[in-house]
Amino acid sequence: MSSEKIKRANWLELLFDLIFVFAVSKATHILAHAHDGHMGYEQYITFILVMIPIWWAWTGHTLFATRFDTEDTAQKLLTLTQMLAVVFWATFINADFDPNYQGYLLFYVLIRILLIMMYWRATKYNTASIPVAKKLSTGFSVGLVIVLSSLLFESPLRYFVMYTGIAIEILTPILSRKVLKSVPVKSHHLPERYGLLTIILLGESVIMLATSLNESQWTELTVGAAISGFFLLSAIWWLYFNLVEKHLIGQNLNTGQHVIYGHLFIYSGLSAIAVFIGYSVKPELTLLSHIMLFLTGSVALFSGLFFIFGHRAILEKELRIPILIIILSAATSIFLPLLSAGDIH
Numbered sequence: 001m002s003s004e005k006i007k008r009a010n011w012l013e014l015l016f017d018l019i020f021v022f023a024v025s026k027a028t029h030i031l032a033h034a035h036d037g038h039m040g041y042e043q044y045i046t047f048i049l050v051m052i053p054i055w056w057a058w059t060g061h062t063l064f065a066t067r068f069d070t071e072d073t074a075q076k077l078l079t080l081t082q083m084l085a086v087v088f089w090a091t092f093i094n095a096d097f098d099p100n101y102q103g104y105l106l107f108y109v110l111i112r113i114l115l116i117m118m119y120w121r122a123t124k125y126n127t128a129s130i131p132v133a134k135k136l137s138t139g140f141s142v143g144l145v146i147v148l149s150s151l152l153f154e155s156p157l158r159y160f161v162m163y164t165g166i167a168i169e170i171l172t173p174i175l176s177r178k179v180l181k182s183v184p185v186k187s188h189h190l191p192e193r194y195g196l197l198t199i200i201l202l203g204e205s206v207i208m209l210a211t212s213l214n215e216s217q218w219t220e221l222t223v224g225a226a227i228s229g230f231f232l233l234s235a236i237w238w239l240y241f242n243l244v245e246k247h248l249i250g251q252n253l254n255t256g257q258h259v260i261y262g263h264l265f266i267y268s269g270l271s272a273i274a275v276f277i278g279y280s281v282k283p284e285l286t287l288l289s290h291i292m293l294f295l296t297g298s299v300a301l302f303s304g305l306f307f308i309f310g311h312r313a314i315l316e317k318e319l320r321i322p323i324l325i326i327i328l329s330a331a332t333s334i335f336l337p338l339l340s341a342g343d344i345h
Helices: 013-028 041-068 073-090 098-122 128-153 157-175 189-214 220-247 256-281 289-312 315-338
Strands: none
Touching: 013 041, 013 073, 013 157, 013 189, 013 256, 041 073, 041 098, 041 128, 041 157, 041 189, 041 256, 073 098, 098 157, 128 157, 128 220, 157 256, 189 220, 220 256, 220 289, 220 315, 256 289, 256 315, 289 315
16 A cells, blocks of 8 residues: 555635636537537637646646645635636637637736746745756746747737747646656545546536526427436446546556646547537537537547556446447437437438
8 A cells, every 4th residue: 555645635626626617618618609500620629729728727736736735825825816817817718719819818827827936835845846846837937938929929820829838838747757756646636636627527518418408498309318418428427437446546646647638638528528418409510510529529538538548448348338328328419319300200
């Protein structure tokens, strides 16, 4: 057994997650607007470009907390300030970037500066944090300078500059693995944090399902689509948390980077699948667009699962049932809207 002192998520971290779910919900709604029954590729691109900074901003605080959170008054105030910045930041999340660009960018930078402040404050209480703070703060600061410099350019060049800066931030921990290994992530806390956000996003997916059902006329087909959608979400829950319990919690995760980066795909996939289910209950997409939405979400979801757990874990015998339910529920969710639209007789 590991001698590591088990660290659990605290109440403030749970509130932190709920604030970020609002941002994820705003991003998800970029996919929830069909145009004459179709979804353009630009919607998918915009969605992922919005999701990346949201995932990264949430991840930044989570990784700090799993290594250095002191849970004292000053740290709580810094976290609450970051949460307030996220509330304002989320109001600028929209499919049309240009009118909201400056507000979106400036609040993102504020959130990241607060994180850098947390790291430098941690060096006063934990000498092990000094090399980590130096490495990460340097990389994050370089990235943020480039992000801010995007204000000097016009669209679309400014987006290239901004995301170049964000890419530098995202690559910083990968290039700092040697230093980060000296302070490994907590084997209970990190999986718990990512799992908690996952289960909240699954809950948001159920809310989207219920909202679509509430806005639709109840028929055998819409009720059937709602039931199949619920089983689809339940099977994803079953699959994901079975893997987390068996392969992550209590295991030596080292820097945890397979967990961190894999969840970008999982969260993006969950968001796309939630929209897919909503369109199953309230059909507004063509068959091709509906199928493409599911394929996009499922490929993202399973890519993240394979990246974190490996193909052997995914194909374990006890997971055959949830995988079968996912396949059957998805097929039903695609088929029932066709009957509802009268396309199949």
